[in-house]
Amino acid sequence: MQPHSNNSDKKPADRLLKMPGKFDRGPVDFKSRPADYEGEIMTIATRNVVTAQRTTPIIQAVEIMTREGFRRLPIIDAGTRHLRGIVTVTDIIDFMGGGDKFNLVQVKHGGNFLAAINEGLREIMTSNTITMPVAGSIGDAVDIIVNRNIGGIPITDPEGTLKGIVTERDVMKVLTTEHSNRKAEDIMKPSVRVTSPDTPIGKVCEEMIKCRFRRLPVVVDDVLCGIVTATDIMNYLGKGKAFEQLTTGDAAEVMGAPVRSLLSGELHTITPDRNIHDIAVEMIQRRVGALPVIEDSHLVGLVTEYDLVKAFAEE
Template sequence: MHQNNQKKKQADKLLKMPGKLDRGPVDFKSRVVEYNGEIMAIATKNVITAHQTTPIIQAVETMTREGFRRLPITDAGSGKLRGIVTNSDIINFMGGGDKFNLVQVKHRGNFLAAINDTLREIMSPHLITLQDSAHIMDAVDAILHRNVSGVPIVDADGDLRGIVTERDVMKVLTTENASRTVEETMNASVRVARPDSPVGEVSRKMVKHQFRRLPVVSDDVLCGIITATDIMKYLGNGQVFEKLVTGDAAEVMALPVRSLMSGELHTTTPEKNIHDTAVEMLQHNIGAMPVIEDSHLVGLITEYDLVKAFLEE
């Protein structure tokens, strides 16, 4: 009972925060009246979905075009939520983990055949969801303690009503100031990749350690950052087909990651306030920032780190 009261008070605090970013001046209380639960006040409600029978390549193209990191999977007949596919599932399938078996075993290394197989083969069917009557703090708990970056919202019948992400929560939290610095919040033990590291090697490292991005470093100098979305776009924008000669998966995964890094690199510094860093991340629509001191990489700060830090303030 005490835990529920505490969760309710924290959710009330979030709802009372005035929106100052993308959403403009949002009256969260009026939003809550419109829906059953507080969670719907910050959730994305017009969610694009795919079906279990949708080809993998079609889903990846949709995610790339729309800029999504995840795509809920619904039943073609009933519309019920059946699972989710994320950019992490895609890089797992492309050579990073056990879902690569679809390519290597079922399709005997034929990547072209594998990407035309269905999402049923690689989606995550056991997903965490929240009811549309949930509190915002339920979403925060799922993000911080259940290792998910996005939570589908369903109604009592199991129909998809929306989705809430780390970024949605961070948008609300950054409407208040914070006292912590980046140095107090960042992860200082950072795994990195080299510019000439092949896509397959980087994908395996991401899947093994459950990372969604890796800084790219050469001779102790930060060159950029490679994300799961960058690797997914390699498939979604058709670039991968330029590398295919025989259709074998090895051709796809041999490309050095320097070819996939986006040109613009946004960084922060250890002494910077986390509020200012969070605002910059939202403005640039990025999920993490390398932390630089004296031209050297000293850490990485992510949306997850910021959500956790703001809640602890």
């Protein structure tokens, strides 16, 4: 298995970024049966997908996702490559203390985090996975992302074999060929839930799962000092920093550390009058999923990959 980024910058469709005008998302006339041809979605999808099995230990999956910079890992049968589910960064945050999957730690293992992370992925993965057929269009992917709020879509053939994966970022790269007159203030989420630097990591996990967020700005006295993402929290585990907190192996030690310990020194922001095309290009270049919107040194909103895909799709 060759590691390959689900957000690779070397896909054939990347040349579309240099093309003027709209990307043609109209129907294509194929002569063969739908099961036999590949649709346009495969021109932007990652084909060489890094995967795991239901028996793969949770910690091993976290390490793979951390190393490769993934937010999701499809789960397949080793022999047939039939898709069985997916584990996402949200599933990991849920397991680390955010929601019902934390029961694996608290109930089954009596709070012993070290024991729980060696369980198989079948314990926390999402089984009812939303997929796309290989014959699908980019328009189909946009519909799933916008209407189902799904950030990554596995692509399967009629037998259920995994053939690729397409992400919000892949779709955004294609849509950014279309220029727009809209600005950050037109599409941003204006009422942003925030947290403080001293909030325990476990509490941040709970907030993310409860509110279905993947990121929370960290604010002191109304001034933004960082942004913590679900991926940052997963990386805390995947890079081994969580284990530096351990003396007994109890989950409370892992999740009791303040969120300030996850913040990096880098903080990139945008202003409300920034054009959304420029924002999309910056996000792709920086490989980030959101940018905070700042006005007069205060946080006034957040623009995410989802917001951009939705905005460009509406144009």
